[in-house]
Amino acid sequence: MSTLNVESGTSYAGILGVGAYRPSILVPNADIVDAIDSSDEWIQQRSGIKTRRFADDSETVVKMSVSAAADALEAAGVDAHQVDCVIVATVSHLLQTPSAATMVAHELGTDGAAAFDISAACAGFCHGVSLANDMVRGGSARYVVVVGVERLSDITSRTDRGTAFIFADGAGAVVVGPSDTPAIGPVVWGSDGEQYDLIRQKEDWRDVLASDSPEMPHLVMRGNEVFRWASFSMAKIAQQALDRAGVSVDDLDCFVPHQANNRITDAMARAMKLPSHVRIARDIVDSGNTSAASVPLALERMIRDGDAKSGDVALLIAFGAGLAYAAQVVTLP
Numbered sequence: 001m002s003t004l005n006v007e008s009g010t011s012y013a014g015i016l017g018v019g020a021y022r023p024s025i026l027v028p029n030a031d032i033v034d035a036i037d038s039s040d041e042w043i044q045q046r047s048g049i050k051t052r053r054f055a056d057d058s059e060t061v062v063k064m065s066v067s068a069a070a071d072a073l074e075a076a077g078v079d080a081h082q083v084d085c086v087i088v089a090t091v092s093h094l095l096q097t098p099s100a101a102t103m104v105a106h107e108l109g110t111d112g113a114a115a116f117d118i119s120a121a122c123a124g125f126c127h128g129v130s131l132a133n134d135m136v137r138g139g140s141a142r143y144v145v146v147v148g149v150e151r152l153s154d155i156t157s158r159t160d161r162g163t164a165f166i167f168a169d170g171a172g173a174v175v176v177g178p179s180d181t182p183a184i185g186p187v188v189w190g191s192d193g194e195q196y197d198l199i200r201q202k203e204d205w206r207d208v209l210a211s212d213s214p215e216m217p218h219l220v221m222r223g224n225e226v227f228r229w230a231s232f233s234m235a236k237i238a239q240q241a242l243d244r245a246g247v248s249v250d251d252l253d254c255f256v257p258h259q260a261n262n263r264i265t266d267a268m269a270r271a272m273k274l275p276s277h278v279r280i281a282r283d284i285v286d287s288g289n290t291s292a293a294s295v296p297l298a299l300e301r302m303i304r305d306g307d308a309k310s311g312d313v314a315l316l317i318a319f320g321a322g323l324a325y326a327a328q329v330v331t332l333p
């Protein structure tokens, strides 16, 4: 019996560049409150959000992804022709098939790179980084573009008090490729399908279409339970990611959690006893919760504002519908 050839990649992979696309329509709390009988003060106090961005009709999932990915490639100094794989994490590409990633790979100018979408909701981007790390180290790709992108304004009801003020649109991207030193730590990831119903699309498409007056099946969320799960369980996952990478909170420079809600971020920082020198991403204040896009958007913002610099050690953690979660420590490009 003949044996098969196998390939191995590089010893280490890292994030080589970060990019972002922030859509054009600025939506302050004042534009949200009337439809949900709320107030700017309540929204800021409960979530930290002051304003968010919605995409206009031309700012599609693919267009936002291509723009963020092109920025990430430029920051990484990598040409589109060198890209072997494009991974798009999203739950709001409203075409069941083909994937957004195939169109992004084409419009980005890759030479027919492998391309696929992943559905892990708010945790999708950190799942993508983990896959890309393994691909580069395993030899199936040298350069991988990972995009997190959402147009949640399409699937959020403007009159739902529990979600209308939280969810928003945008895209963030990174390029993962070979690194001389370890720059992406082991992933800690998992899911809790028993809590599948806490955040979900309200109805299956078949039920929607069977209705006499079909309507877009919006996201629904049992906010209180999500809040408790995220605040209590995710700090433990974050600590495991630090332990697996062999670093302590004292070694961290930046904490970049999913921008779900500032109070969840505060609860995690307290539970982890983050020292005061650790800079914490607060992009939610004017970006809202952009699900799969939130971690790369927050990271790009920290780099642009000078809150994160090359060589910094950052903890990424994301969690959401599923319930799915993923965390890893990275060294910034």
Ligand code: COA
Pocket: 036, 037, 038, 039, 042, 046, 047, 122, 161, 162, 165, 166, 221, 222, 223, 224, 225, 226, 227, 260, 261, 264, 289, 319, 320, 321
């Ligand atoms: N505006 C104003 N008041 C609101 C409101 C809104 N949008 N939504 C609820 N309220 C009111 C309720 O009527 C209730 O009033 P009462 O005390 O007089 O009865 C009070 O606020 C508390 O309602 P409750 O539903 O228990 O809200 P909450 O304290 O759980 O806060 C969230 C709601 C959504 C802010 C909170 O659950 C949350 O942040 N959850 C996590 C959401 C999240 O981060 N999801 C993303 C994960 S990926």
